[in-house]
Amino acid sequence: MRKFETHAAYCPMVRTMGYIGGKWKPIILARLAVGNVRFGRLTIQIPDISRKILSQQLKELEEDGLIIRHSYNEKPPRVEYELSDIGKTLMPILNAMNDWGEQIAGNIGSGHPISDKLSGKQVV
Amino acid sequence: MRKFETHAAYCPMVRTMGYIGGKWKPIILARLAVGNVRFGRLTIQIPDISRKILSQQLKELEEDGLIIRHSYNEKPPRVEYELSDIGKTLMPILNAMNDWGEQIAGNIGSGHPISDKLSGKQVV
DNA sequence: AAAAGTGGTAACATTAAAGTAACTAATGAG
DNA sequence: CTCATTAGTTACTTTAATGTTACCACTTTT
Known part of the structure; x- marks a missing residue:
């Protein structure tokens, strides 16, 4: 969760940003909104995110109670x-x-x- | 605007994040959504943002065509x-x-x- | 026997974002 | 004559966020 100071206590926008303010969080959440997704599939759907960051963001989202992680005890693993x-x-x-x-x-x-910006080669 | 790679070209979420993905941008935009606001008033409404960052974010938002800056030639200045x-x-x-x-x-x-998280003293 | 598939983690490096303090110009108020 | 006001900017520093590479465990496939 992004860090904000006391302002958060009374500003709804700041509060929301605290939960979904990361660069990748809304993108991840939008994928999950379509349906359950495995870790590996997310790395394909969002090719520009590294596995480390994906893993880290998923952990934060889980800690914040926004997503649920299901780990099946299989080999190779399935989550x-x-x-x-x-x-x-x-x-x-x-x-x-x-x-x-x-x-x-x-x-x-x-x-x-x-x-x-969209038509040029500038990164968007 | 946040930087993303080619993924942006076909993912609407990534595109949107490119424009409003900053820590402060949605908060600033939400203030402007209520009505025109002067620079100094924004620093009061969003106490945790520094003037430097506010100025910088406003400039980006203007360059991206999302907001309009009106500068009145007065002393002291009014924007x-x-x-x-x-x-x-x-x-x-x-x-x-x-x-x-x-x-x-x-x-x-x-x-x-x-x-x-909301009830504790943890920053939100 | 070696490689592929899966969901990660650890150590390390880099980039992006944000913060601080001091400064500016021009006018009006005291 | 000095201070306050406004909307910034500049130079510098610090913190947060993100990225890279290599590696693990275990099973099935080739």
Whole structure:
């Protein structure tokens, strides 16, 4: 969870950011929102995240009660992650973020900074 | 804007995170969603952000076309920020985040990691 | 016998983000 | 004449976040 000071106590936005403010957390959560996913599958769906960071973020999300980790005692191991009930309450946020990302790619004319960034080779 | 690799080209979540993925950006945007705000007022509304970081984040948001900066040529200076039309399309995200932050404070019983974190002195 | 598949972890390195303190210009107030 | 006000910037430092590489255990497949 990201660190904030006392401001958190009374600002809902700061509180929310404390839970999903990481670079990867909303992206991970959005994948889990579609359905249970294994660790290895997440590394494929999110190719730019390292396994170390993925593992670390999943652990934080679990500690924060947003996801549940199911470990099956098999060899080779199998571990599945799913949104907890509370994690599911994040769906409106995740859906809104996903929708925005989809719309912004198409609805903007060239000349606007957003469209220019998307069309150029600049990392987005 | 946060840096992501090629994954961004086809993942809406990654794209969205590129624009609002910073620690402070959603918090700043949520303030602007309520109405135009001066620089100094933002530093009061968001006490934990430094002026340097605030200034820097505002500049990025402006470059990304999400907010508009109005500078009145007065002494002492007056500068107001407002959401651009595109910035306003972020409102569903901002509202969802704000709602979640409000609800999560009240709707969780003790014993749950979220409620424990909120009630303890741990930074949230 | 060696390689592949899985879900990690440990040590280490790097980059990104954030913070601090001091400073600016121009005016009005006291 | 000095202080307060505003919206910053600059230089420097520190902390947080993320990344890289190599490795483990155990079983099945080749």
